[in-house]
Amino acid sequence: MGILEVKGVNKRFGGLQALGDVNLSVAENTVHAIIGPNGAGKSTLLNCLVGKLIPDTGSVMFQGQSVLGRKPFEINQMGISRVFQTPEIFGDLSVLENVMIACFAKRDGAFKLRAFSEALRDKEVMDRAEQMLSDVNMIDKRGMHAASMSRGDKRRLEMAMCLSQDPKLLLLDEPTAGMARADTNNTIDLLKEIKQKRDITMCIIEHDMHVVFSLADRITVLAQGTPLVEDLPENIKGNPKVREAYLGESAGH
Amino acid sequence: MFGLDRKDTSLLIVVAALTLLAPFLLNPFPEGSSLAQFNAGYPDLMQRFVIFGIFAIGFNILFGLTGYLSFGHAAFLGVGSYSAVWMFKLLSMNVIPAIILAVIVSGLFAVVIGYVSLRRSGIYFSILTLAFAQMSFALAYSVLTPITNGETGLQITLNDPRILGISQTAQGGIPVTNIFGLEMRSTYQMDLGPWLFQFNAGYYLCAAIMLVAFYVAIRIFRSPFGLTLRAVKSNQQRLNYTGMNAKPYTLAAFVISGMYAGLAGGLMASMDPLAGAERMQWTASGEVVLMTILGGAGTLIGPILGAGFIKYFENIFSKINDNVLHGWFSFLPDGLEDFIVGILHPFIGKGWHLTLGILFMLVVIFLPGGLVEGGQRIARWLKRGKASKSSQNTNPAE
DSSP, X not given: OOSEEEEEEEEEETTEEEEEEEEEEEOTTOEEEEEOSTTSSHHHHHHHHHTSSOOSEEEEEETTEEOTTOOHHHHHHHTEEEEOSSOOOOTTSBHHHHHHHHHHHHHHOSOOOOOSSOGGGOHHHHHHHHHHHHHTTOXXXXXXXXXXXXXXXXXXXXXXXXXXXXXXXXXXXXXXXXXXXXXXXXXXXXHHHHHHHSOOEEEXXXXXXXXXXXXXXXXXXXXXXXXXXEEOHHHHHXXXXXXXXXXXXXXXX | OTTOOHHHHHHHHHHHHHHHTHHHHTOOSOTTSTTGGGOOOSHHHHHHHHHHHHHHHHHHHHHHHHOOOOSOTHHHHHHHXXXXXXXXXXXXXXXXXXHHHHHHHHXXXXXXXXXXXXXXOHHHHHHHHHHHHHHHHHIXXXXXXXXHOGGGOEEOOTTOOOTTSOSSOTTSOOOOOEETTEETTOEXXXXXXXXXXXXXXXXXXXXXXXXXXXXXXXXXXXXXXXXXXXXXXXXXXXXXXXXXXXXXXXXXXXXXXXXXXXXXXXXXXXXXXXXXXXXXXXXXXXXHHHHHHHHOTTSSSHHHHHHHHHHXXXXXXXXXXXXXXXXXXXXXXXXXXXXXXXXXXXXXXXXXXXHHHHHHHHHHHHOTTHHHHHHHHHHHHHHHHXXXXXXXXXXXXX
């Protein structure tokens, strides 16, 4: 039984069947990649996992509990963190404050009114936030205005925010989209390091095959809303069905 | 000090000094001089400065931190005033219970309006708050006449019970508002040569309450709660995916700022015990928006500056008339004098709104951070000037 169990999930937008009977099992402490051509339903599937969308039918279980019908913040509090395709950070806040928010959310839960204590004197949170920034090599940028950073730095900051919540499952939506080669390689190294240091399961959606084959323990190929194959990376490479899905029918013949 | 860091402590001390010395600072011109009309150091206006300061500080906790623009905050001001006047009618003329009730009732009112309005964000939130405020205004103006006394406004009368006080004084007059016997209107006048300074009990009560309100606002700004509110403004989606429920945080901010507005309304009634529906009108809601943006939304001191600026304009500039202008420009040849007065005429007296509007546009376009940003730019410019001067001075020595 995996940490994340998706069973029979269907999602329809008007006349478009975005997801058709998706079954997926993500084993604990592995990196599971979901790949597929454009419009295969990868992002829709991810949105169903974090509460942004609710599937029409089927079940999504995380550690034996259903996530369906829960709000994004509740699902996050269960232990699922998400990295977005374009980094979502608090642009108006400093780098340190960004991570502090995540630390407060981890410690104090979804809502706790602390209107009279000083945020910067909360030693527990400050220490943890600084530790997290050191882990992603950003401690020297702690006072920077988050919106003024490069895309690669924003991605690392978002990663630090997610990790400071100690998630059991980290969902990554094209973490290297639009990055230069060097930034992509840095991200791969960072993710490898995270995987080594922590008990964490990652579910990653990615177009860049270099990233997928550097990281994934297992790969699911999605095509037209349905899982085509699920296998080890080395078996995926030569699979004719996968080539067909990516290159179109004519390539197979 | 008081759990604040050094910068915030010095800010608090500066504000405290300015408010306590206001009777001197706002009366720089001798009585009877031609500039005496620019003096703002009389009790009525000084009270309004600090009361609207409180209103704007509270509004800034909602708008400045979360970015939710309420167009209905005057409703809480009005509710606070009505509650306070009812306390004067039923209990006693002591202002303390009146102020406490004003804060509680406006807080409860804010819970209801906030709970409904915060289901939407952006312009829809603004429209919802505006609708609520206009409904409150209409209710106070006509439907709820037994409670609000309609368009006449709620006043205290000789027949009010005042169970802990007296219905009428020994002379048969209406008793005045006081704090444990000290009358709000009692004023000590100090003659210093040609100058006249007035120290009013009501003003100092309002000033003390404003300082407490300002201190609480600083604490909120620096707290984890304040940090979360800024995160709501910056990126609500990220906050939701970081495991925080934005809704109760914004509702708390809404209720706190509603209570500040109720406090301001209660103080207004304490200084002058009557409450009218026009206090709830949308123009009053718009005024506090102007104050906050003009001073600098999201800054600590900005709302107070904005409130002072607008109230000064409203009361001082509106008093300048053509005769005053003719007096100023009498040194010019007749034709030119009439010409200049003719040009300035629309901008003074009843036209002060026009001047304020132009100033507001200039600030929003050139100083998006409000008066506070203007101050920061001047400070930076002075610093640079000083730095270059001192480097010039040191160069020859080398």
